[in-house]
Amino acid sequence: MEPVLEVRNLNTYYTEGRSLFGQKGRRHQVLKDVSFTIGQGEIVGLVGESGSGKTTLARTILGFVNDYEGQIIHHSDRPQMVFQDPFGSLNPSFTIGKILEEPLIIKGGYTAAQRKDEVYEMLRQVGLDESYAERMPNELSGGQRQRVSIASAVITKPKLVIADEPVSALDVTIQAQILRLLVDLKKKYDLSYLFISHDLNVVYQICSRVLVMEGGSIVEQNDTDELFKNPRHPYTKALLKAAE
Amino acid sequence: MKKGNLFLYIGGAISAIMSFLIILGYFWTPYSPTAMNVGAKFQAPSLEHLMGTDNFGRDIFSRVIDGAGTTFFIAVSVVAIGCALGILIGSLCGYYGGLPDIILTRICDSITAFPSFLLALVIISIMGSGKYNIIFALGILFIPSFARIVRSEFARYRDLNYIKSARLMGAGSFRIMFRHILPNTFPVLLSAITIGFNNAVLSEASMSFLSIGIQPPDASLGSMLSDSQIYLGSAPWYALGTGAVIILLILGFSLLSEGLQRMSKNG
Amino acid sequence: MADMLNVKDLKVHFHNAPEEKFAVNGVSFSVKEGEILGLVGESGSGKTVTAMSISGLLPKNRADFFGSITLDGSEIFQCSEKEILSILGDKLGIVFQEPMTSMNPVMRIGPQIEEALRVHTNLSKDERRQRALEAMAQAELGEPEKVYKKYPHELSGGMLQRAMIAAAIISRPKLLLADEPTTALDVTIQAEILSLLRRLNMEHNMAILLISHDLHVVRRLCSRVAVMQQGKIVEEGLVEDIFKNPQHPYTKKLLDAIPTRDRKLI
Numbered sequence: 001m002e003p004v005l006e007v008r009n010l011n012t013y014y015t016e017g018r019s020l021f022g023q024k025g026r027r028h029q030v031l032k033d034v035s036f037t038i039g040q041g042e043i044v045g046l047v048g049e050s051g052s053g054k055t056t057l058a059r060t061i062l063g064f065v066n067d068y069e070g071q072i073i074h075h076s077d078r079p080q081m082v083f084q085d086p087f088g089s090l091n092p093s094f095t096i097g098k099i100l101e102e103p104l105i106i107k108g109g110y111t112a113a114q115r116k117d118e119v120y121e122m123l124r125q126v127g128l129d130e131s132y133a134e135r136m137p138n139e140l141s142g143g144q145r146q147r148v149s150i151a152s153a154v155i156t157k158p159k160l161v162i163a164d165e166p167v168s169a170l171d172v173t174i175q176a177q178i179l180r181l182l183v184d185l186k187k188k189y190d191l192s193y194l195f196i197s198h199d200l201n202v203v204y205q206i207c208s209r210v211l212v213m214e215g216g217s218i219v220e221q222n223d224t225d226e227l228f229k230n231p232r233h234p235y236t237k238a239l240l241k242a243a244e
Numbered sequence: 245m246k247k248g249n250l251f252l253y254i255g256g257a258i259s260a261i262m263s264f265l266i267i268l269g270y271f272w273t274p275y276s277p278t279a280m281n282v283g284a285k286f287q288a289p290s291l292e293h294l295m296g297t298d299n300f301g302r303d304i305f306s307r308v309i310d311g312a313g314t315t316f317f318i319a320v321s322v323v324a325i326g327c328a329l330g331i332l333i334g335s336l337c338g339y340y341g342g343l344p345d346i347i348l349t350r351i352c353d354s355i356t357a358f359p360s361f362l363l364a365l366v367i368i369s370i371m372g373s374g375k376y377n378i379i380f381a382l383g384i385l386f387i388p389s390f391a392r393i394v395r396s397e398f399a400r401y402r403d404l405n406y407i408k409s410a411r412l413m414g415a416g417s418f419r420i421m422f423r424h425i426l427p428n429t430f431p432v433l434l435s436a437i438t439i440g441f442n443n444a445v446l447s448e449a450s451m452s453f454l455s456i457g458i459q460p461p462d463a464s465l466g467s468m469l470s471d472s473q474i475y476l477g478s479a480p481w482y483a484l485g486t487g488a489v490i491i492l493l494i495l496g497f498s499l500l501s502e503g504l505q506r507m508s509k510n511g
Numbered sequence: 512m513a514d515m516l517n518v519k520d521l522k523v524h525f526h527n528a529p530e531e532k533f534a535v536n537g538v539s540f541s542v543k544e545g546e547i548l549g550l551v552g553e554s555g556s557g558k559t560v561t562a563m564s565i566s567g568l569l570p571k572n573r574a575d576f577f578g579s580i581t582l583d584g585s586e587i588f589q590c591s592e593k594e595i596l597s598i599l600g601d602k603l604g605i606v607f608q609e610p611m612t613s614m615n616p617v618m619r620i621g622p623q624i625e626e627a628l629r630v631h632t633n634l635s636k637d638e639r640r641q642r643a644l645e646a647m648a649q650a651e652l653g654e655p656e657k658v659y660k661k662y663p664h665e666l667s668g669g670m671l672q673r674a675m676i677a678a679a680i681i682s683r684p685k686l687l688l689a690d691e692p693t694t695a696l697d698v699t700i701q702a703e704i705l706s707l708l709r710r711l712n713m714e715h716n717m718a719i720l721l722i723s724h725d726l727h728v729v730r731r732l733c734s735r736v737a738v739m740q741q742g743k744i745v746e747e748g749l750v751e752d753i754f755k756n757p758q759h760p761y762t763k764k765l766l767d768a769i770p771t772r773d774r775k776l777i
Contacts, residue, residue, distance in 0.1 A: 043777065049697035050668075062412060080412055089405040093427040099406075103413040142554075152409065171553035172724065176768040183776045198698060201770035206777055228772065242702040 001039035003075055004159045004192050005061065010034040010070035012053075012060045030056045031068070032217045038160065043186065043193045045207035045224070047200060047239065053216040054196045058162050061194070076159035084165035086145035090137040096123075096148055097133030103156045118155060125188070126151045126181060143174035147181065154185055164196045179206055200243040204228055212236045252507060255499025262493055266316050269309035277302065277310035277463055286479045295485035299475060304468075304482055308489050311463035316493070318379055318464070319444035323437055325383030330390020331433075335421050337391070338398025349395070352388035360385045360447070368456050378457055382447055386440055393436050397429040431508050438501030442494045449490055465490050515686045515718040516542040516565065520578040523560050523569070534560040534574070536742035542686065545716040547709075549729035549750070551765070552739035561739070562690050562722045566605050567595050583685060600631040604679030604717075608691035610671035614663040621659035624678040631682060642681055649715075650677040651707055669700035673707070680711065687711070690722045705732050726769050730754060738762045 012031035031053050038044050048054050059065045061072055062081060083089040090099055100119045104110050110118065120130050126147040137145060146166065153161050163182065167175040183206055185191060197203050203210055203224070210227050212220045212235065220233040231237045274294075281301035289296045295304040333352075337345040355363070367381035398421070401407055410424050445465075451457035452466025460467065465486055472482035523535040535557040542548045552558040563569045565580055567587065580587050583602045587595050607613045614623055624646060625639045634642065640659075647655035650673040663671060672692065679687060689708065693701040709732060711717050723729055729736050730750055737747040738761065746759040757763045 049699065062408075064408065064411075078412055078414060081409060083405040083409075085405065089409065091406045091410075091424060091428070093430075102410070102415075106410075106413045106415045106419070149409075156413065172726070173553060173764055173768040175770070179770075179776055186777075199770060200698070201772060204772045205770050205775050208777065238699055242698040 001042070003037045003073075004040050005038040005075065005079070005194070006071070006073040007037070007061065008035050008071040008073070010057075010060065010068060010072065012056055012065055012068040014056070014065075015067065027067075030216050031060065032215075034070075034216075034218055036211055036218060036221060038192050038194060040159065041186070041190055041192055042209060043183075043195055043207045045203035045210040046194060046196045046213060047198065047203055047210060048213035049198065049239075052213040054213055055164060056216075057213070058164055058194070058196060062162065074160075078156075078158060079160035079162055080153035080156070080158045082146075082149050082153050082161060082163040082166045084169055086142045086149060086169060089149045090145055090152075092137050094137075095133065096128075096135050096137065096140070099137070099148060100133070100152050100155055103152060107156050122151045122155045125154075125185065127177075142170055143178065146170060146174075146178055150178075150181065150185065154189060154191065157189055158191070160192045160194065162194045162196070165198065166195075167202065168197065168199065175202075182206065200228075200239060212239070249503065249507070251499045252503025255496050255501070255503050258492055258496030259500050262312070262489075262496055265309050266313045269306075269313045273303075273306035273309055275303035275306045277307045279303075286475070288479075289481050289485075296479065296481040298471070298479070298482055304485050307463045307468060308465070308485055311465045311468050311486070312489050312493065314375070314458060314462060314464040315445055315448050315466070315490075318375065318382070318448045319441050321379045322382040322386055322444040322448075323440045325379070326386025326440060327390050327433070327437060329383075329387045330392075331394050331426070333387065334391035334394025335398050335426065338395040338400075339402055339417065339421050339425070341399070341402075345395075348391070352391050355385065356388050361450075364447070364451060365456060368451075373456055373459055375458060375462070378448060378451060382444060382451075385447075386444065389440060390433075390436055393432055394429060397432055398425055401425045401428060431505070435501055435505055438497050441497055445490065445493055465493075513544050514541040514581070515544050515546075515583055516720065517581040518561070518565070518578070519581075521561065521564060521580060522577040523557075523564055523574050524577075525574045526572075533742050535564065537578075538739070538742070538744055539578075540737050540744060540747065542718050542720050544685065545712065545718055546735065547712055547719040547721060547733045549721045549723060549733035549736040550739060551723055551726060551729050551736060553724055553765075555741070556739040557742040558722050558724075558739045559690065562688060562720070565720070566603065566688055567599050597631060600627050601682060602684050602686060604682070604684040604687045606672070606675050606679045606687065606689045606692045608694050610668055610675050610695065611663070613675055614671060616663050618662075619659070620661050620663065620666070620674050624659075624674060624681055626678065627682045643677070646677040646681040647674070649680060649711065650674070652677060668696055669703065672696060672700075672704055676704075676707065676711075680715075680717070683715070684717070686718045686720065688720050688722070691724070692721070693728055694723070694725065701728070708732060726754075726765060738765065 010031055011029060011033060013027050014030050015027045016025045034057060046054050046057065056065065060068050062079060097119055100122055101115050104115045104118055119133060123130060123132055128144065128147055140148065167178050170178060179202065182193065186193060195203065195207055207224050210222065210224050211218050212233065214235045220227065220236045227236065228240065231240055279302060284297050284301040285299060287293055287297040293303050293305065295308060298304055333348055337348050363385060364381045368377060371377045407420060407424060410420050448457060448464060449466030449469065452464045453470040455470060458464035458467050468486045469483060472486055476483050519539050521535055521538045522533050524533050528534065538561055540548065550558050550561065564576060576588060582598060585598050587598060590598065621640065621643050624643045628634055628639045628642060643659065644655045647658060652658050652670060652673045666674065693704050696704060705728065708719060712719055721729065721733055733750050735748065736750050736753050737744045738759065740761045746753065746757065746762045753762060754766065757766055
C-alpha cells in the first residue's frame with residue numbers, strides 16, 4: 001500500500017501568553033513522539049478523550065501549528081478537512097454553488113463551464129440535487145450542511161481527508177447517512193481518511209486501523225478488529241469498557 | 245418585520261428627497277446662492293422665497309440646497325477615506341495580528357484619545373482651511389473607528405472553520421481577506437458607514453460653525469447656521485431652515501440604516 | 512406505585528411559530544416513584560421543550576401551554592408563579608447538559624450548590640454547609656471540603672457535572688430531571704455519571720426523567736422509555752421490549768442508526 005501521509009517522531013508545542021515585548025510564556029508539549037502512517041485508501045481512526053491531543057495532531061498535520069519537531073511527509077498535495085460543527089464550516093455569505101466552486105477556482109485549470117459541471121456532479125455525489133447550488137448555508141439543515149462541507153473537501157480530489165468528529169454534532173439517523181456517504185466517496189475517489197472520533201462504535205464501523213491517543217501520545221495502534229478483540233493498553237481497555 | 249420596514253420606508257423617503265434636492269442643487273437652484281439683493285433683505289418665507297432671505301437678500305432655500313451639497317460632498321468623501329483606509333488597516337491588523345497590529349492599534353487608540361476637534365484644528369492650522377483640507381483632516385480622524393470594527397471582525401473570522409478550509413485549499417491571504425472574510429463584515433460596516441456619515445455631517449457643520457471650515461462666499465450648512473445665529477431674533481427662519489435640513493439629512497440616514505439592519509436581521 | 516410526575520396531553524405553542532405548528536403536540540406520560548423514564552428523540556422532536564415545560568423554565572410570554580403537568584400531586588399550571596417556584600425547588604432537581612455554562616464562573620462551588628436551600632428553607636449557614644457537603648459526598652465528589660471552596664474553572668467537566676448533580680439533589684427532591692446529562696462528557700466520565708445516577712435512584716428511591724438523544728445511555732440507565740418524534744410520543748414501553756421488538760417505524764429507524772459493533776460499513 002502506497003503511503004499518503006507519514007508522521008515520524010512528532011512533538012508539538014504550545015506556548016501560552018506570548019506578550020508584547022517578546023517575553024516567552026510557558027511552552028507546553030502537547031504531542032509526544034507521535035509516529036504513524038496512513039496508506040492510500042485507508043480509513044484510520046484516531047480516538048481519545050478531550051484534551052488527548054487529537055485536534056492538535058490534525059492541526060499540526062494541516063500546517064496550522066508551526067511549533068513542532070519531527071517529520072510530516074505528505075505523499076500527495078494538500079489534505080482537506082471536514083469539521084465537526086456543520087454551522088461554522090460554511091461561509092454564510094456564499095451560495096452553496098460558490099462554496100463548491102471556490103476550491104476549483106483556487107486550484108485553477110478549469111473553465112467556468114467545467115467548474116459548473118464539477119459542482120453539479122459533486123452535489124449529486126453527496127446526495128443533493130442541482131437546485132442546492134443556488135441556496136444559502138442558513139437554509140440548510142445540519143446534515144445537509146455536512147454534506148456540503150464534505151463535497152467542498154472532496155471536490156478537488158485530494159488523496160487524504162482529515163475528518164474531525166464529522167458526525168458527532170448530528171442526530172443519530174443523520175449520522176448513519178453521513179457515515180455511509182463518507183464510505184461511498186472513499187470507494188469512488190480512492191480517498192484516505194484520518195477519522196477523528198470519540199465514538200468507538202463509529203470507529204469500529206468504518207475504520208480499518210485505529211490509533212489510540214492519551215496525553216499527547218499514541219498509546220496503541222492496531223488493525224480495528226485486533227484492537228477491539230485484544231486491547232493491550234489499559235487506557236484502550238478502559239475506553240472499550242466505557243463504550244460497551 | 246413591519247416595524248423594520250417602516251424605518252426603511254420613512255428613512256428611504258427622507259433620504260431620497262434630500263438626495264434629489266442635493267443633486268438638483270449641483271445643477272440648478274431657484275436663485276443663485278450667492279446673488280445678493282439688497283432690496284430684499286430678511287424676507288419671511290413666501291412662495292417666492294421658500295425659506296425667506298438672509299441679511300444680504302440671498303435666497304435661503306437656494307443657499308441651503310447648495311450648502312447641503314457641500315456638506316454632503318465633504319461627508320461622503322470623509323467616510324470614503326476613513327472607510328477605505330480603515331478597511332485596509334483593520335483587515336491587515338486583524339488577519340495577521342502580531343507586532344504591526346499592536347503598533348497600529350495603539351496609533352488608532354491615541355488618535356481616538358485626542359479630542360478630535362483639537363486634532364482637526366491642528367491639521368487645519370498647518371494646512372489652511374478649505375474644502376479639501378477639511379476632507380483630509382476629518383478623513384484621517386475617521387480611520388480609527390472603521391479600522392477598529394474591521395479589525396475585530398477579521399480577528400474573529402480568521403479562526404472560523406470555513407476560513408481554515410479556504411487556507412487548506414491554498415487560497416492566498418489576499419483572497420481570503422477580501423473575498424472570504426470582507427463580505428461577512430458588510431452588515432457591521434453598513435451601520436458604521438451610516439453612523440460615520442452622520443458624524444461627518446455634524447463635524448463639518450461644527451467646524452464651519454466655528455468658522456474653521458468652509459469659507460465664504462461658499463456656503464455649507466455649518467457656516468450658514470453660524471451666520472444665522474446673529475439674526476435668530478429678527479429672522480428665525482434662517483436658523484430654522486438650515487437646522488431643519490441638517491436634521492433631515494441625519495434623520496433620513498439613521499432611519500435608513502436602522503431599517504436595513506432590521507431587515508437583514510429578520511433575514 | 513404513585514405517580515411522581517404526570518404529564519397529560521401537554522401542548523406547547525411558541526408565539527413566533529406558525530399557527531398550527533406545536534413544538535409539543537399532545538404528549539402524555541408519567542414517571543412513577545423511584546422509576547427511571549427515558550425520553551428520547553432527535554433535535555426538533557420536542558423532548559427539550561417538554562423538559563423545559565416541566566421545569567417551569569419556559570417563559571409564559573413566549574409560548575402558550577395546554578394540558579396539565581402534575582408534580583407529586585400539585586398541578587403546576589394551576590399554581591401561581593410563586594407556588595411553582597417553591598414546588599420546583601422542593602420536589603424537582605434539574606441537571607443540564609452543559610456543566611461549563613450551567614455554573615456561575617465567579618461564585619465558589621459550595622454556595623452555588625446551596626442556592627436552593629438559601630431560597631427555599633430557613634436553615635442556618637452552618638446547616639446549609641453541612642447539607643452541601645453531604646450532597647457532594649452523595650454525588651461522589653472527592654474531598655468535598657476542598658471542592659466547596661473552589662471556582663468552576665478549577666474543576667474538570669466530570670467534576671462539574673457531579674457538582675451540578677449535588678446542587679440538584681441537595682433539597683432531596685423525589686424527581687430528578689436530567690437533560691442530556693452526559694452528552695458533553697468523555698465516554699469514561701459518561702459511564703461514571705451514569706452509574707452515579709443509577710446509585711442515586713436505587714439508594715434514595717429518586718425518580719429520574721432522563722432526556723437524551725443517545726439510545727446507548729437510555730438503554731443503560733432507564734427502565735422505561737418514551738420515543739418522541741415531531742412533538743408526539745410515538746412509542747412507549749419497557750426498555751427491553753422496545754430495544755428487542757420496536758413497533759413504530761421511527762423507533763426501528765432510530766435503533767438501526769445506532770452505531771454498534773454488529774456490523775461494518777466498509
